[in-house]
Amino acid sequence: MRTYEINDHQKKILYEVSRLPTENLYYIVVQQNIKGSNFTLNELKKHIRRSIKEYGAKENDLIKYIAIFETTHDFFMSQHTTAIVKTDFYSGFHFHLFISGVEHDYLKELTYWLNSQNNKQGCISKIDGVKKEQLDHDFILYHTKQMMFRYSPQLILKN
Numbered sequence: 001m002r003t004y005e006i007n008d009h010q011k012k013i014l015y016e017v018s019r020l021p022t023e024n025l026y027y028i029v030v031q032q033n034i035k036g037s038n039f040t041l042n043e044l045k046k047h048i049r050r051s052i053k054e055y056g057a058k059e060n061d062l063i064k065y066i067a068i069f070e071t072t073h074d075f076f077m078s079q080h081t082t083a084i085v086k087t088d089f090y091s092g093f094h095f096h097l098f099i100s101g102v103e104h105d106y107l108k109e110l111t112y113w114l115n116s117q118n119n120k121q122g123c124i125s126k127i128d129g130v131k132k133e134q135l136d137h138d139f140i141l142y143h144t145k146q147m148m149f150r151y152s153p154q155l156i157l158k159n
Contacts, residue, residue: 013066013156017135020135023101026100028096030110047114047117050113065159067157069094
């Protein structure tokens with residue numbers, strides 16, 4: 001197991017996620033399918049924003065969220081090594097969404113928008129969410145692991 005010192009940007013993300021209101025707090029994971037065309041990072045962000053906007057308009061509640069985007073372990077490691085790696089691996093953009101102010105039915109809204117783009121229907125292989133009463137610091141920090149070497153602000157979406 002590799003250990004490393006937590007960077008300032010990881011501490012900032014820990015602070016921001018831990019400050020999310022715990023009322024109706026959900027942790028959602030969305031994984032893309034390895035086969036077929038996948039969403040780009042900007043498309044994923046667009047669908048998250050749209051789902052929250054549409055859900056918020058229906059519910060008229062204050063919704064707070066932070067999404068952390070990651071790649072597969074192989075892709076991540078290829079970016080941080082000097083060794084030659086195979087070039088046919090899957091980058092695997094997926095995201096972890098910490099969102100408060102929603103009910104479990106928000107998953108239906110998010111799923112709808114992720115499946116609404118005609119040229120990329122079926123590219124989501126997993127979408128799951130669980131209500132959280134609280135978030136453990138180690139659980140939050142685990143989701144910043146791909147930022148251990150450098151901060152990539154484009155891999156964070158928040159309001």
